[in-house]
Amino acid sequence: xxxxxxMPAFIRNPKDFCCGLLLLAIAALFAxxxxxxxxxxxxxxxxxxxxxxxxxxxxxxxxxxxVNGLRRHGEPIGPIPWRGILLITLPIVFFGVTxxxxxxxxxxxxxxxxxxFAAREWSPLVALTTTAALxxxxxxxxxxxxxxxLSLYGPWVGGY
Amino acid sequence: MELISHLSIGxxxxxxxxxxxxxxxxxxxxxxVGVLPGLGPVATIAMLLPITFTLPxxxxxxxxxxxxxxxxxxxxxxxxxLNLPGEASSVVTAIDGHQLARQGKAGLALFTAAVGSFFAxxxxxxxxxxxxxxxxxxxxxxGAPEYFSLMVLGLAASVALAHGSLLxxxxxxxxxxxxxxxxxxxxxxxxxxxxGMIQLSDGVDFVAVAMGIFGIGEIIRNLENxxxxxxxxxxxxxxxxxxxxxxxxxxxxxxxxxxGCALGILPGGGAVLGSFAAxxxxxxxxxxxxxxxxxxxxxxxxPESANNAGAQTSFIPMLTLGVPSxxxxxxxxxxxxxxxxxxxxxxxxxxxxxxxxVIASMWVGNAMLLILNLPLIAIWVRLMTIPxxxxxxxxxxxxxxxxxxxxxxxxxxxxxxxxxVLGYVLIKLDCEPAPLLLGxxxxxxxxxxxxxxxxxxxxxxxxxVNFHERPISAALMVIAIAALVVVCIPAIGxxxxxxxxx
Numbered sequence: 001x002x003x004x005x006x007m008p009a010f011i012r013n014p015k016d017f018c019c020g021l022l023l024l025a026i027a028a029l030f031a032x033x034x035x036x037x038x039x040x041x042x043x044x045x046x047x048x049x050x051x052x053x054x055x056x057x058x059x060x061x062x063x064x065x066x067v068n069g070l071r072r073h074g075e076p077i078g079p080i081p082w083r084g085i086l087l088i089t090l091p092i093v094f095f096g097v098t099x100x101x102x103x104x105x106x107x108x109x110x111x112x113x114x115x116x117f118a119a120r121e122w123s124p125l126v127a128l129t130t131t132a133a134l135x136x137x138x139x140x141x142x143x144x145x146x147x148x149x150l151s152l153y154g155p156w157v158g159g160y
Numbered sequence: 161m162e163l164i165s166h167l168s169i170g171x172x173x174x175x176x177x178x179x180x181x182x183x184x185x186x187x188x189x190x191x192x193v194g195v196l197p198g199l200g201p202v203a204t205i206a207m208l209l210p211i212t213f214t215l216p217x218x219x220x221x222x223x224x225x226x227x228x229x230x231x232x233x234x235x236x237x238x239x240x241x242l243n244l245p246g247e248a249s250s251v252v253t254a255i256d257g258h259q260l261a262r263q264g265k266a267g268l269a270l271f272t273a274a275v276g277s278f279f280a281x282x283x284x285x286x287x288x289x290x291x292x293x294x295x296x297x298x299x300x301x302x303g304a305p306e307y308f309s310l311m312v313l314g315l316a317a318s319v320a321l322a323h324g325s326l327l328x329x330x331x332x333x334x335x336x337x338x339x340x341x342x343x344x345x346x347x348x349x350x351x352x353x354x355x356g357m358i359q360l361s362d363g364v365d366f367v368a369v370a371m372g373i374f375g376i377g378e379i380i381r382n383l384e385n386x387x388x389x390x391x392x393x394x395x396x397x398x399x400x401x402x403x404x405x406x407x408x409x410x411x412x413x414x415x416x417x418x419x420g421c422a423l424g425i426l427p428g429g430g431a432v433l434g435s436f437a438a439x440x441x442x443x444x445x446x447x448x449x450x451x452x453x454x455x456x457x458x459x460x461x462x463p464e465s466a467n468n469a470g471a472q473t474s475f476i477p478m479l480t481l482g483v484p485s486x487x488x489x490x491x492x493x494x495x496x497x498x499x500x501x502x503x504x505x506x507x508x509x510x511x512x513x514x515x516x517x518v519i520a521s522m523w524v525g526n527a528m529l530l531i532l533n534l535p536l537i538a539i540w541v542r543l544m545t546i547p548x549x550x551x552x553x554x555x556x557x558x559x560x561x562x563x564x565x566x567x568x569x570x571x572x573x574x575x576x577x578x579x580x581v582l583g584y585v586l587i588k589l590d591c592e593p594a595p596l597l598l599g600x601x602x603x604x605x606x607x608x609x610x611x612x613x614x615x616x617x618x619x620x621x622x623x624x625v626n627f628h629e630r631p632i633s634a635a636l637m638v639i640a641i642a643a644l645v646v647v648c649i650p651a652i653g654x655x656x657x658x659x660x661x662x
Contacts, residue, residue, distance in 0.1 A: 019589040033353035043619030047345035054338040061331040084383040089577045096573030119549035
C-alpha cells in the first residue's frame with residue numbers, strides 16, 4: 001500500500017483529514033464567488049444570503065471533519081486508481097470535445113475503445129468486439145429508433 | 161367506493177396498449193438493471209431520462225417507475241444466486257438467500273422473494289390510492305413555511321439514514337444545496353458562482369450530476385475491485401414450495417410489507433431502509449434467531465417484501481407534496497417538470513388520469529414482474545455472468561450520449577465527467593453521495609420557500625417553529641430535529657465505549 005507513507009504521522013485518520021480539506025477548498029471556492037453578491041437582509045434576502053449561510057456551514061463542517069482526522073485513528077486511503085480514473089473520464093471528455101467535429105461513429109468508437117483499457121484484465125478481443133457491437137447498438141437505438149439529432153460523421157472527417 | 165372509481169380511471173389508462181408496452185419495457189429494464197451489478201436504478205433512470213422526453217408524460221412515468229420497482233425484483237435474484245446484491249436494497253437478502261441457494265433451496269428463496277414482492281406491491285398500490293388524496297388535501301393548505309420545514313425534514317431524514325459519519329452526511333447535504341445555487345438567482349436574475357462561464361448561468365444540470373456520481377463514479381469504484389462471478393446453481397428447480405414452507409413465509413411477508421410501506425412514505429426513506437429494518441425485526445422476534453445467516457427463509461421473505469413496498473410508497477410524498485424523498489424520486493420530479501407537470505397537491509385534481517394511471521400501472525407492472533421473474537428465471541441467471549469489463553463500456557457510452565442529448569451541449573458531458581471524479585472521491589472518503597443529490601435537487605425549492613417565508617414573517621426566523629400560527633410547520637421541524645438527535649445517540653454511545661476501552 002503505497003498510499004500510506006505519503007501522509008505525515010500527525011494525521012491519524014487520512015480519510016477524514018482529506019475530506020475536511022476538500023470541503024474547505026470547496027467552501028473557499030464559493031466564498032470567492034460570494035464576494036460580488038449582494039446579501040440583503042433576513043427579511044429581503046439577496047442572491048448572496050442563502051449561499052453565504054451554506055458556505056459558512058460547509059466551512060464549519062469541513063473544519064470539524066479535518067480536526068477529527070487529527071484526533072481519531074482511522075483507515076488509510078489506499079492507492080489511487082489512476083488508471084481507472086483517467087481511462088474513464090478522459091474518453092468522456094474526448095467524446096464531449098469531438099462529437100460535433102467527428103460525428104457520433106468515430107467519436108464514440110474511440111471513446112469506448114479507450115475506456116475498455118480501464119479494466120485490469122484487458123483483452124483485445126473482448127475490447128474490439130464490445131466496442132463494435134456497442135457502437136452499432138447505440139447508432140441503431142439512439143439515431144435510428146429514437147431519432148436523436150446526432151450526425152454519424154461530422155465535418156472533420158468529411159461528413160456534415 | 162371513491163377508491164374503486166379512482167382505480168378504474170387508472171386501470172383504463174394503465175391497460176391501454178401503449179402504456180402496457182411502456183410498463184413492460186420499464187419492468188424489463190428494471191429487472192435487467194437489478195440483475196446486473198454495478199448499475200443501479202439511479203444511473204439507469206438518469207440515462208434513460210432523455211429518451212422519455214419524446215413520450216407522453218403518463219407513458220414516461222409508467223416506464224421510469226417500472227425501472228425502479230423492477231430493479232428491486234432483479235436485485236434479489238443476484239443476491240440469492242450469487243451472493244452479490246444487485247441493488248443496495250437486497251444486501252440483506254443475500255445473507256440468508258444465498259445460504260438457501262447453497263443448500264439447494266434456490267427455488268424456494270426465489271419464489272419467496274417474487275411472491276413477497278408481488279404481495280407487497282399490491283398492498284402498496286392500494287395504500288397509495290387510499291393515502292394520496294387526503295394527504296394532497298392537507299398539502300393544499302401548506303404555505304411557504306410548511307414546505308420549507310417539510311424539505312428540512314426530508315433532508316434531515318436522508319442524513320439520519322446515511323451510513324457512517326453524521327458530520328459527513330450533513331456536509332454532503334450542505335454541499336448539494338450549495339451546488340444548486342449555481343446559476344441565475346430566482347428573484348433578481350443575478351448570476352451566481354458562474355466564474356465567467358456562460359454555460360453555468362443556467363446552473364448545473366442535475367441529470368449530468370446524477371449520471372456522473374451514480375454512473376461514472378460507480379464505474380471507477382467497481383473497476384478497483386473487479387471480481388469474477390459464478391452462479392451457484394445453473395439450474396433452479398422446485399419453484400413451487402410445500403404447504404409447510406408457505407406457512408413459514410406468510411407472516412414475514414405481512415410484517416415486511418407493513419414495515420416497508422410505513423418507511424417508504426417517510427421523507428428520506430425508500431426501498432433500502434425498509435429491507436434493513438424488516439430483516440432486523442424478523443431476527444429479533446424469531447424463536448430461533450441462530451437460524452439467521454444460515455438460510456432462514458424469513459430473512460428473504462420480510463426484506464424482499466419491504467423493499468418493494470418501500471420503493472412504491474416512496475411515490476406518495478413525491479406525487480402529493482412534490483417533495484422527492486430519495487434520488488430516484490428526484491429524477492422522477494425532473495422528468496415530470498420537463499413534461500410541464502408540476503408534482504404536488506394540485507396534481508391529483510388537475511391530471512387525475514395521469515395520477516391514477518401511474519398508480520394502477522404499478523400493480524400491472526408487479527404482475528408482469530411475477531411472470532418475468534419466476535418462469536423466465538433461467539434467462540436472468542445467464543445474464544448474471546456477463547463480465548463487468550463488457551458491461552461498463554456500455555454504461556459509459558449510454559451516459560455520454562444520454563447526457564449530451566439533454567441539451568445538445570457538450571458542456572453537460574464535461575460536468576458529468578467532473579462529477580464522476582467527485583463522486584468517486586467522496587465514496588473513497590466515506591461520504592455517501594445520496595444526500596448530496598437530494599440536497600442538490602431540493603436546493604432551488606428550499607431557497608425559494610425560505611425566502612418567501614421570510615418575506616411573510618418580515619425576517620422572523622421563528623416562523624417555522626411557531627406552534628400557534630404554524631402548527632404543521634413546527635411539528636415537522638420538531639420531527640426533523642428529533643430524527644437527528646436519535647441518530648446522534650448511538651454515536652455518543654460508541655464514543656463512550658471507545659473512551660472506556662482506553
